[in-house]
Amino acid sequence: MSVHEDIIKFGEESTVALVVTDPQRRVEYVNDAFTLLCGHEKREVLGKSPGELLQGPGTSPQAKTSIREALMNRTPFDAKILNYHKDSHSYIAGIYVVPFHDRFTGCDHFLALERELQDWDDELLDDHHFAKSLADIFCILVE
Numbered sequence: 001m002s003v004h005e006d007i008i009k010f011g012e013e014s015t016v017a018l019v020v021t022d023p024q025r026r027v028e029y030v031n032d033a034f035t036l037l038c039g040h041e042k043r044e045v046l047g048k049s050p051g052e053l054l055q056g057p058g059t060s061p062q063a064k065t066s067i068r069e070a071l072m073n074r075t076p077f078d079a080k081i082l083n084y085h086k087d088s089h090s091y092i093a094g095i096y097v098v099p100f101h102d103r104f105t106g107c108d109h110f111l112a113l114e115r116e117l118q119d120w121d122d123e124l125l126d127d128h129h130f131a132k133s134l135a136d137i138f139c140i141l142v143e
């Protein structure tokens with residue numbers, strides 16, 4: 001596993017869902033909070049694309065396109081998208097994605113913090129735990 005141990009340590013302690021992918025957007029790591037959010041076990045998601053697991057019939061094609069474009073730009077972005085739990089109920093996922101280069105392992109990754117929103121108008125950063133997790137993860141990435 002090429003994901004930095006400090007990020008895994010953060011993930012194991014976090015109540016906010018965390019997903020790390022390789023540059024091809026294949027999952028390398030998810031934490032327990034991610035499993036709780038979407039119902040998929042870690043072993044079921046490794047090597048897969050988050051979208052392939054979580055998107056479904058009601059997911060907006062425009063939301064997918066704007067996420068794809070933002071990923072190609074390789075700058076941090078946030079997005080709201082309709083996702084599906086493993087038991088097939090849908091939820092609004094608020095995701096904040098950052099591309100980063102791990103200078104210890106020399107690997108490029110994308111990292112996402114994710115949570116369920118109650119409403120499309122909800123602000124991602126309103127959630128105290130989410131905002132704190134974002135600040136903490138940035139500390140790890142710029143260390």
Ligand SMILES: Cc1cc2nc3c(=O)[nH]c(=O)nc-3n(C[C@H](O)[C@H](O)[C@H](O)COP(=O)(O)O)c2cc1C
Nearest residue numbers: 019021025049050051054064067068081110111112
């Ligand atoms: C780290 C990371 C986390 C992601 N998390 C989600 C997610 O929770 N829900 C979702 O619908 N798409 C998520 N995506 C985006 C999809 O996997 C996919 O890249 C997006 O739909 C654009 O892609 P397409 O090229 O598959 O159409 C994530 C992408 C990355 C890199």
